[in-house]
């Protein structure tokens with residue numbers, strides 16, 4: 161199969177929406193990362209996602225919708241979900257809710273729940289609107305590898321496996337959405353940290369939000385959301401995570417959080433942000449991990465993001481999974 165890259169013209173968006181309506185796969189940008197989209201109501205189309213990504217069938221997909229009405233057809237929306245949707249949609253928040261019969265089992269890996277998100281990216285929204293279908297879309301990368309934040313990343317991983325990529329430029333956020341389990345609205349659980357923080361959610365819902373990784377055994381995480389396994393987002397280069405890169409470590413290849421200003425320039429030094437800006441660091445993270453993989457270093461020291469803000473926690477979550485060995 162030849163993989164064609166499309167510019168986001170009105171005509172091309174029509175063409176791609178038609179492909180989706182016919183059960184084909186289209187990779188397209190969201191504000192978080194590029195997604196590999198298929199008609200969520202067409203099981204054969206969704207099967208192609210699993211095949212192209214080499215994704216295990218027990219790792220369920222997120223369904224992307226453009227209106228609350230679409231969401232209500234797929235999930236049983238409780239008042240807490242409604243509140244969050246009003247405040248954070250469209251945006252980088254995915255809600256796990258009890259599913260309706262409309263959702264084919266392949267999308268949820270047979271689970272009685274479904275993950276739903278209303279993306280903010282205008283091109284992705286346009287594809288949902290023009291195809292008139294909710295779109296199932298995981299990140300558009302081979303299973304287990306770093307998520308793509310540009311069309312070139314998608315092409316790199318899935319060339320020959322999918323017919324179409326929509327090139328909408330680099331993703332604004334650069335990290336996957338926050339996932340919140342709201343099956344029981346009295347006890348919301350954060351399944352994956354993202355740009356929307358646990359505190360913001362907790363404040364809006366006026367109740368505590370538990371983080372699944374703090375208390376749950378790995379087995380439980382695997383059953384609830386296999387994609388949240390400890391090892392994920394994995395570059396080939398082994399990463400040695402540190403809080404602060406020491407002068408001695410700086411002799412070896414290093415990925416600093418912020419551009420070091422006291423060290424002599426080195427071609428083995430990389431950084432996520434020039435001035436400590438967390439949004440910039442998040443935007444650059446996956447592209448940097450991919451670029452570093454091409455250097456074939458034996459190992460690289462990687463500095464964690466400072467602080468406890470949503471983006472710092474999300475960056476460090478991805479780095480921790482990327483560094484995990486098994």
Ligand code: TXA
Pocket residue numbers: 190192193194195196219220221222252254256268271273274275277297298299300335336337338339351384385386387388
């Ligand atoms: O930002 C994002 O969320 C991106 C863009 C494309 O929207 N998508 C994304 O999808 O990151 P993916 O498939 O790479 O990660 C989705 C995660 C998986 O780890 C999966 O296990 C979890 O969502 N998930 C999906 N349905 C679930 C469900 N019913 N219950 C629990 N977890 C679920």
Ligand code: MG
Pocket residue numbers: 298299307387
């Ligand atoms: Mg993924």
